[in-house]
Amino acid sequence: MATCVEICAGAGGQALGLESAGFSPLALVEIDKNACNTLRLNRPEWNVLHGDLKEFSGKKYKGADLLAGGVPCPPFSIAGKQLGANDERDLFPQALRLVEEIRPKAVMLENVRGFLSAVFEDYREKLKTQLEKMGYKVDWRLLNASDFGVSQLRPRVVIVAMRKEYWEHFSWPNVQTHNPQTVGEILYDLMASKGWRQALKWRGQANEIAPTIVGGSKKHGGPDLGPTRAKQAWASLGVDGRGIADEPPARNFIGMPRLTVQMVARLQGFDDAWKFFGAKTSAYRQIGNAFPPPVAASVAGNILRALNASGAMKIKVA
Numbered sequence: 001m002a003t004c005v006e007i008c009a010g011a012g013g014q015a016l017g018l019e020s021a022g023f024s025p026l027a028l029v030e031i032d033k034n035a036c037n038t039l040r041l042n043r044p045e046w047n048v049l050h051g052d053l054k055e056f057s058g059k060k061y062k063g064a065d066l067l068a069g070g071v072p073c074p075p076f077s078i079a080g081k082q083l084g085a086n087d088e089r090d091l092f093p094q095a096l097r098l099v100e101e102i103r104p105k106a107v108m109l110e111n112v113r114g115f116l117s118a119v120f121e122d123y124r125e126k127l128k129t130q131l132e133k134m135g136y137k138v139d140w141r142l143l144n145a146s147d148f149g150v151s152q153l154r155p156r157v158v159i160v161a162m163r164k165e166y167w168e169h170f171s172w173p174n175v176q177t178h179n180p181q182t183v184g185e186i187l188y189d190l191m192a193s194k195g196w197r198q199a200l201k202w203r204g205q206a207n208e209i210a211p212t213i214v215g216g217s218k219k220h221g222g223p224d225l226g227p228t229r230a231k232q233a234w235a236s237l238g239v240d241g242r243g244i245a246d247e248p249p250a251r252n253f254i255g256m257p258r259l260t261v262q263m264v265a266r267l268q269g270f271d272d273a274w275k276f277f278g279a280k281t282s283a284y285r286q287i288g289n290a291f292p293p294p295v296a297a298s299v300a301g302n303i304l305r306a307l308n309a310s311g312a313m314k315i316k317v318a
Contacts (some may be wrong), residue, residue: 002304002313005029005061005102006063007053007069007095011038011276011286014070014110015046017296021196022304023068026061029053034278035286053094058101065313066303067102070110070291071095073075096130105312106303107131107161110291113142115157127159137167143295147175150269150292151186152210158299164304169306173298182207183237195251202257203240210267215288224286225259244284261287269294294302 001024009028011016012035018025027047030036034257036050045163050058058067071091092109099107115124128138138161145154162170180186184206192199211233214226225234225241238256245258259267259281261276269292307313 002065002307004066004068005058005064005098007098007105008071008091009035009039009048010070011035011290012042012274013270013290013293014068014296015039015043016270016274016293017291017298018066018223018300019182020293020297021300023066023300026064029056032286034282037277038275038286042274053091057096058098064102064104065307066106066108067095067098067104068108068296068300069095070289079112092127096127099131099134099136103134105163105166105307107136107159108296108299108303109159110296111157111159113139113155113157116140123252131161135163137164139172141172143172143299144175145269145292145295146180146209147178148173148294148298149176149290150294151183152213152267152269152292154212154292154297156291158295160299160303162303166270166306166310166312167168169309171302171306173302176189181208183210183239183267187259190260190263190266191234191248191257194248196249196253196257197251198253199249200318202238208237210234210237213264213268213288215285215290223281223288240249244280246280264288268292 002022003026004018004023005026006015009030015025015028025046027049028039028064029049029051031052033050036048039046039048095109110255131138140157140159142155143158145152160170175206184203188203191202211230223244223310225231231241235256240256240258243258245260249257250261259282264284265274265287266272268287268290276286
């Protein structure tokens with residue numbers, strides 16, 4: 001099986017996608033303790049490393065087939081100050097260091113749409129130049145989760161780099177030809193699980209895909225579904241976005257229901273079997289910051305097909 005090292009692994013959204021595509025993790029690095037415990041809870045056999053990426057050395061994993069990760073988005077988010085390289089949370093330099101240390105056949109990094117802003121043109125070109133100097137061809141594309149069956153409007157930039165001798169075999173995945181399920185369709189069984197009388201009516205109202213699920217900031221209070229505009233979008237679907245519920249609405253519940261952690265996870269593309277460690281706020285933030293597994297699986301699957309087509313997987317790594 002193909003091998004990978006994942007950085008900023010979070011609660012396992014990308015890891016699940018990589019696993020589905022055919023990659024086996026040699027190591028998963030994550031700084032959030034609860035997210036590490038989520039990974040261990042679901043995959044006890046995985047080598048989960050809790051710690052600061054800046055202190056992680058990739059030399060032990062030299063020759064892994066893929067280096068993947070969702071480096072922190074605040075330096076590039078339009079919701080923030082967009083400080084880019086001047087933001088202490090910018091971990092692209094660490095990712096480049098690990099590319100140098102591991103020398104993987106391919107690299108896959110995910111970030112927010114703001115990464116493509118005009119203000120970061122020089123940053124992007126510098127990143128591309130540095131990877132090219134190490135022998136890689138590079139491309140990036142804005143992918144929307146709803147094009148891959150995820151019931152959510154979630155645009156994300158995916159950066160793929162591959163050794164030049166393998167690059168010609170890579171292509172971006174095709175998007176699905178049909179729309180994903182609506183929020184009502186995908187969550188109806190959970191909303192009705194306590195016998196809520198209005199569940200069927202609610203399903204009819206929740207007739208669009210979800211707005212972008214946000215992870216929120218540790219500097220602020222408990223979980224909610226985003227700023228005012230996002231809450232308004234949720235309200236149009238019959239969802240109270242001011243918080244997360246402990247359980248689905250009861251039989252005689254009146255008003256707009258809130259989503260549970262399980263509901264949010266399903267909208268993010270997680271399987272119901274995947275459990276999240278920690279209290280409600282932590283679990284919600286883990287989900288909101290995740291890379292939807294179906295999107296990760298589609299891109300990683302094409303990377304692996306390219307490596308197989310080029311004969312790279314038959315090459316013994318020194």
